[in-house]
Amino acid sequence: MNLDIAATFLVLGDATSRNLEFSHRDDVRVSYGEETITEANILEIRRRHQDIVRVRTFPKHLEARTGADWEWHIIGLRRTLKMRVQAKRLQCNDVLKISHKVRSSGEQQRDLLIAGAHAAGMKAVYCIYCTEPQRKFWKAFHAPPGYRSFQTGCLLADATHVLPTTRKLEEIEEKCKPWHHLFAPAGLMQEELEFFPVQEGGFVKLRRIRLLQVPLVEAGEVPQAADASGWNAPTVDDLNADTEREFDPAGVEATTERDLARLQPDTDDGLEVARYDSDHLRDLGIYRMIVIDVRGGSVPEERDEWRWR
Template identity: 45%
Template sequence: MKPPAKSLCKTFLELGDAVSRNLHLAYGSAISYGEETITESTLLEIWRRHSKIVKIRTFTKRQEARNGADWEWHLIGRKYTLKMRVQAKRLPKNTLQFPGLFTYKAKSAPHPQVDMLIAEAKRDRLLPILCFYSKESAKSRWRKSAMPSPYEAGCLIGPARKIQRHGYQDLASLEARCVPWHFLVCSQQGRSLFFPSVGKLNGRTQIRNGEIPSYIVPTDGYLFRPIREPEGEHGPIGLVTIDCRDL
């Protein structure tokens, strides 16, 4: 399978591959390669390569944000804009489980992290997403053979509500409810996803299944809406907007 030609799509493939390979190296060394480091270095590279269409705005540092790489992502299409709240988790060394996935709570937080992700995403009309960082050898479903050659899937994304409802913490079970993150910006025709494809955001195909959810908004109104910093102690670290109108 050849990699798609679109440059943003290729960037997501390359950076997901780099996360997988870097985790493999980090696990075999004394070097820490944590969630914040992965998220921030990856976002920096996306912006470096695509600064004309990618905007990154950071907010005041908050305690909750420092314990989960909690970001908002907005994908802007010609017709619709998809708004997401994304929380990242790195697979720990020497395990195929994400211990505490549903119970971890920051010291200053009133509730477990995943509960707050879902509740605050609902309040702010965002799609709550969990992003899992893992190395190639830990995966069973999204192995290199299931990816465009020669890439590894280091970043998997899944719907937080569904993941919490099923209650599994092992990577193999989580993989069944996730897709590689390049699906966000690559053309994925014929696939049924938990988020609209770039083609649907751009109006090339219809968004079906009844009423459009609150986390998908008309782009015309979105583009002229002022961006305000979230209120409260436990808001996101920042906002990533990607202009997908020419994809």
């Protein structure tokens, strides 16, 4: 698993949940739509991980003919997970609108998402933005002293598990996974901050270290990856090595030189792939692409800067 990027997705899921709930308050009522949430999260992922994340965005001239508004490419040593993703936000009245006709064709967005992803060899996924009061299964738990628990405001669902008649999160929540599970599949739900002095160049300064720890609660109290009946997504470990896990192979392919070129936009191969991606995605009406390099994502069990218990 990749702890650094897992922490980012964990924190952003928490922020999305809290900000969306705050925007629903009667004394606030600030627009916090799918576009705003997605753009803010992509920007923060890119800012925090500039060495391993690449983002491409394009002007939105038309609604996607594929039912998706962004692509994910998570590149591991052995395998790459490719997803076509459609973001959905629960409204303040708790309604989840899955049924949606694309204006240009009159077809259901969900049908286009699934068919387009399948034709491209990708996984069709919904990314659902929601608040803590709107969730029943993936609830934040009570953290012990010195910790704070995280809310899971960004849930991923296999689009084939989400019926077009879906109107409430509770209908599909147990089929969802918090998005940080792609990078750390179980138990990574708490954060502790410490400060300590570091001697550098003759000066002493304080350096902040983020320590992620598994919950200090009884086994079975916290939802784990195996608790949900939905998408059994591959993790970073599955993409980097031959694990013993059986995971959903949809959208998973052997990592190619073309995949790696997406991580090197300044090379000739990288420029060629970037031009192709730009033309191809614009033609499809997909206007965001995020590429994440997790080839260094498998970590040893013990590292000085991380403490587990």
